[in-house]
Amino acid sequence: MMKQEKKRLSVSALQNGTVIDHIPSKHLFKVISILGLNKISNQITFGGNLNSETQGKKAIIKVSELFFEQDDINKIALVAPDATLNIIKDYEVVEKKVVQVPQSIKGIAKCVNPKCITNHEDIPTKFNVVTNNDEISLKCHYCEKITDQEHLYIP
Numbered sequence: 118m119m120k121q122e123k124k125r126l127s128v129s130a131l132q133n134g135t136v137i138d139h140i141p142s143k144h145l146f147k148v149i150s151i152l153g154l155n156k157i158s159n160q161i162t163f164g165g166n167l168n169s170e171t172q173g174k175k176a177i178i179k180v181s182e183l184f185f186e187q188d189d190i191n192k193i194a195l196v197a198p199d200a201t202l203n204i205i206k207d208y209e210v211v212e213k214k215v216v217q218v219p220q221s222i223k224g225i226a227k228c229v230n231p232k233c234i235t236n237h238e239d240i241p242t243k244f245n246v247v248t249n250n251d252e253i254s255l256k257c258h259y260c261e262k263i264t265d266q267e268h269l270y271i272p
């Protein structure tokens with residue numbers, strides 16, 4: 118009862134914008150970085166280490182006056198495959214979106230292979246997404262080395 122009430126209040130605090138929920142807490146800042154939220158002037162509030170019944174600790178981000186394209190949303194599948202987005206208009210949730218794991222990813226993560234051409238020349242990285250038991254890893258288009266979750270580095 119209390120929980121439900123709290124949730125409703127925190128979402129309705131946003132007049133227009135997007136609430137990104139169910140982010141693993143440890144990946145909060147990666148999501149912010151992937152979506153470029155650190156580079157915009159929109160009002161952003163976020164919270165980490167919130168209790169979640171299904172996920173352990175989760176994080177939530179609220180961005181005012183910003184709506185994402187599905188392609189943008191899918192980029193966060195790397196670190197937050199279970200994230201959900203609530204689109205808010207006039208304090209109401211008008212749409213819910215879920216993250217879909219994309220087949221390929223360009224220019225977000227770095228290749229784990231130090232000898233890879235993308236680490237030496239000014240070439241954007243490109244990966245095919247490989248899913249194995251819910252774990253997402255990236256296979257480099259150029260050197261074919263696998264970058265797994267543990268080695269995932271997002272500049």
Ligand SMILES: [Zn+2]
Pocket residue numbers: 228229230233234235257258259260261262
């Ligand atoms: Zn590579």
